[in-house]
Amino acid sequence: MSDTRIRPMTVDDAGAAERLTAVGYHELDTRMFRRSWPDPQLRPPERGAHWVDRARHLIRTDPGGCWVAERDDALLGVVISFVREKLWLLASYAVVPEAQGLGLGKALLAPALDHGRGCLRGMLNASSDPKAVRRYHAAGFTLHPQMFVRGTPDRSQIPVVEKVREGTESDVDLMDSVDRRTRGAAHGVDHQLLMRQFRLVVSETSSAQGYAYLDDGVALLAATDRRTASRLMWEAIASSDDVLVGHITPENGWALDVGIAARLDVFQEGYQALRNMRPPRPYLPHGALM
Structure with a gap:
């Protein structure tokens, strides 16, 4: 070479x-x-x-x-x-x-x-490729197994989703604040790209906030509590006939609860690789922008 x-x-x-x-x-x-x-x-x-x-x-x-x-x-x-x-x-x-x-x-x-x-910290989504996994481990990353849910939801199980609205550019400050509370850093300029590529929904109450980018499921989700996160995921499921929600770590068991309640299938694939940080929660990262 x-x-x-x-x-x-x-x-x-x-x-x-x-x-x-x-x-x-x-x-x-x-x-x-x-x-x-x-x-x-x-x-x-x-x-x-x-x-x-x-x-x-x-x-x-x-x-x-x-x-x-x-x-x-x-x-x-x-x-x-x-x-x-x-x-x-x-x-x-x-x-x-x-x-x-x-x-x-x-x-x-x-x-x-x-x-x-x-x-101070590092984060990536890793495949199950043994060679790549060894390389990330050698670079000081801790590997956390990830799951995903997929399938056609049982629409009779989908609850009425309330307190969720369409998001706009005026929500960037709210989203950056939620990012910092969950993963320790804002997405900042990446929100402009994400808003071009996905549908944005926001949930905001007097005590909790959260948002999600939707694309036949969840492309990215962050919230300040499990209830808000679950509400956003139900909105994603209700909006699609063929659902995929990935990058679910064990610390985000609320997402498995929602997926199983919707009669989706559960699989394990890949890792969330983290350095000097714990798995974010309630949080489902984007595959590339995290």
Whole structure:
């Protein structure tokens, strides 16, 4: 791999990086999937466009955390990390299958980890890939198993959802406040991207606040108490015929309670990898923006 160079990622790399990660994740899903699950599908164009939009957003807002590995003008790997208020986060990390096992993944991750050296905490969503898990563990991350619920809900079990309204840009301060109470750092400028890609709902009472981004289930949810979080998740279930709610740690058992009550199926997959912090709660992170 001596002819491979690792360089900062630019917005012009986003399209090629999207395809690299789509193929890489599909290869991993194909290798790791269980027989009872549907066959893995390559990332569809709409989600690919969202990936490119997100990558360019992160490059523009925190370029120091974004890197690619390149040989002969072809990308072999990509890592996208970013910092929000002393919290280091890993959004995407992939190496093409033919370049794996040669030390490129470790070399590529190194500048992204170095970018977060001044952060108090770290957070990422990890797959079940044993090689990646070992790499995150070696970097000082504690691994917390995650679950997800999916399926067609039993609509007779869905309660009347009250105290939930459509969110707007005027809710950003409220959401950042909830973020700080749950994960220790605000999403800040990331809310602008999330509002472009998902439906935002907010629950606000005299004693509790919370919000959720919805996309055939929950894309991201944060609240100050379990009751508010459950209310938001029920709104997500009521809004979709085919529901997926992922990234559920054992500390967020309220989400399992809601999913099981809606007659959704429960599965275990992947890890929430954390450094110097406990699993956020009540909180369901976005896959890339956490």
